[in-house]
Each structure stands twice: as C-alpha cells, then as structure tokens.
Amino acid sequence: MSLQTKSKSPAGADWTADQPIVSLCDVHKSYGSVEVLKGISLDVRKGEVICIIGPSGSGKSTLIRCINGLNDIQKGSIKVEGQEVNDPKLDLLTLRKKVGIVFQQYNLFPHKTALDNVMMAPVLVLKEPKKEVEERARALIAKVRLQGKENAYPGELSGGQQQRVAIARSLAMRPDVMLFDEVTAALDPETVKEVLLTIRELASEGMTCILVTHEMGFAREVADHVYFTDQGVIVEHGPPRQFFTKASDPRTRQFLSQIL
C-alpha cells in the first residue's frame, strides 16, 4: 500500500488525493418528462482542467449545476472528494464550500461594491474576521487585475470586469474545484481575453477547473481533457491535441468545423 494523504474534510473520509476529485457515473437528469442528461460519466483529477463543449441545449449548464448541487439528479452518482452530492444526508453547504461556480451572467450583487461582493460570503458563511477577509479580498481583486476598482459597483464595471469580480468572489471561499459555465459568452471580444487570462493563471496554479466554453483556442491550450456533449450524452472525449485533430465521430467533426 502506498502512502496516501487523507482528505481533511470530515465527510468523504475515504477519499484520497490520488482519486478523482470529481467523479460522475451514469448521471441522468430530467426536467419533468424531458431527459436532459442521459448517462454522463467523467472523472476529474485534482489539478486537472477539463473543458466541456457542445451545441447549445446539449445539457452543459445542467451538468455543471448538478456538480454544485443546484440541480438534483434522478439516477447515477456525482461525487466530489468522495462525497455523494445527492446524498440526502449531505449538508449541501459542505459541498458548496469545496466547489465554486461562475455563471455566464456574472450574477454579482448589484447593491454591493466589488470589494463587498468578494467579502460577503467569507464573512457571513465562514465567519472569518472582517479584517482578514478584507485583506484576502483585496489580494484577490488584485489577482484578477482589478486594483483600483474595489469600491466600484457592478453597474459601473464592464462585463469582463464584472466577470473577474465574480471569479474573485468564488475564490474567496477557497474552493477546491472551480466550475465555469460559458463565462465569456456574454462578453465583448476584447474583454474575453482578460477573463481567459485570469482562468489560465488559476489553472497554472493547480486549481481544478471544469469549464464549459466555446473558446476552442483556449480549450486546446489549457485543457488536459476535452469532452464533447450532444443531446445529453458524451459523444467523444480525449486530450485536446488528439481531440481537435483526430475527432472520429461525425457529430464532433461537424461541430468543430462550424466553430473553428
């Protein structure tokens, strides 16, 4: 038996860092009678960056939201650090502390400044001292290159700036996994770059990232693994070099030819 580092979290105590940090197995999800996810299985290891691509309506957002417990599933299992997300005994808060999510529409709190947006959850949820949180929040705002915008309200920031505040806000909770759902889809082409730069830095620092994106260049460069989904199933997946050059499924090839 090899030496294993035990997870510090109380639940999922059997989980060790050499196992997948996020593990989906045969996940089925329906809205009413419409099945949106039809048996999705994928594993993400600690520090990995995976990109999920696929046509609109193929269930990418639903998948991301299930990992965070924002949506429930009907069948299958989703484990984060060995802990079953849909376990009715599981305190969703414990899960969400490990998993940060950034949305397409930023969803900042419009009545709070950038700094307060970042500070709110650590102060209220983690009950950390305000001074410490403020220090960390300022550092995070600097990290996403928004120094000087601490006191700006979301309405006074551009889309790209708001999105970076949203990333800082998620990071302030010290998640182990970050989920990004088409975070650049609503942005102007010029501001897309600055957001991608921030994510790329995060990835290079070893943050585990699950990204839904249409930025193929970015996926090719940053991802360890690319998944193509269509109509609720994973059609094809692989390391980016192989995926982008030797895609075998006709659906994947058609999608790539449209988007590249």
Add this chain to the structure above:
Amino acid sequence: MFQLIAPFFQDLYERTGLNFIVFYAPYEYDRFLSGIAISLQLIFWSIVASLLIGVFGAWAQSARSPVLRGLVGAYIQAFRNTPPMIQLLFFYFALGAFTPQVDMGGYYQPLISSFAWAIISLGIFGGAFNVEIFRSGLEAVPDSTREAAESLCMSKWQIYTYVTLPLAFRISLPALTNNLISLAKTTSLAYVISVPEVTYSLNQVWSDNINVPEMMLLLFLFYILVVSLLAAGLHFLERRLALPGYGQ
C-alpha cells in the same frame, strides 16, 4: 417661541377677528402641540408596524405552506377592501371589548389604549398594501442573483436579508413611498376612536372657541408640511439607494 408669536396673533385677533387662539392662549397652545406630538408618533409607529408586517407578510407569501399563503392572502383581501375607518372602529370597539382591564389603583384602564389600537389597526391596514408591494419587489429580484448567493453557501435567511430584501426594497421604494404617504394621511382617522392626535385636539379647540375656519386651515397646513417632509425624506432615500450604473 410662544412668547415671540403670542403678541402678534393676539393683535391679529383683536384687529381682524381671525382667531388663531392656539398661538396666543397657553392652554390651547399646549393642546395643539400635544396633538402634533401624538400625530407624529402615530405616523411614525404606524409606518414602522406596516413595514414589519409588509416584510414578514411578503416572506410568508413565498413560503411553501399553502395554509400560510392562504392566510396572508385572506388578510390582504380583507384589509385592502374595507375602509380604514371601519377597521379602526372594529379593532377598538369589537376587539377592545375583549381585552383585559388593568387595575390602576382604584380605577380600571384597558390594557391596550386607543393610541395603541390605532397603531395596531393602521399598521395592519398599511401592512396589507406593503405585503403586496414587497412581494412584487421580491419577484423582481432575478433567481440567478439568489442562485449566486446560494452557490456561495449563504443560508436561506442570509440570502433573504443580505441579497433579496435589499434589492427588493430598492425596487419597491417608489410604490412604498406612495403607500406610506397615504398611510400618514390616514392616521388622522384615529380621531374616530378618540386618539388625541392633531385633528382631535384641534376639534376640541374649535368647539370651545368657535373658530373652525382658522383651525381647519392649520390642520391643512400641518398635513401639507408633514407629508411633504415625509415625501422629501423618502425621495432622498430613493436617490441614496439608487444602484450606481443601474437603470439611469
């Protein structure tokens, strides 16, 4: 203050017959001032009560329990669709009859005074409108904003108090301003259950002194002043809370 204006109004009465007795007779002056003080307290506490009822009512309306929602709905219907004067009379005479009396050392007084009944009744009346106003404000807060708070592990209560309510309040403020102003004016109805507010006390003054037109004029001026101050305050709040970069 009184010393300063008394000679002028005494003189005005002697020369023209315009009898602003509350400005030169100490006894009537005190009656008038105490009426004003009680009116202001009544306005303040009715507004506070109506806001509390509005917040909790709107919260209850978003609850899962259909019984709770039904009760709040019935309450709104009942109090929006009946005259506030009838409500005051109902509370004071119908419910007041069942409240215990307390021994004040020889004589008995109702546990709930007419002033307290007025606040309860007016708070409930104004609250019925506030529930609706807050509810539409709450519905205007995007789900996605709440969801972001949820994904940051905030509890239901934290999301409500730190995100939903502050945003809903801003959205509600224009309608709220109208309702609170209307409520402030409605407090004059406490007159019918003998709360010695300004209408009641001036009524006593004009009964004693037969100077109805002059006292009526004062009453008008009082409400114009109070309501414009309240409106100015609320509009100031609206501007202060306006979200920078949003809307305008």
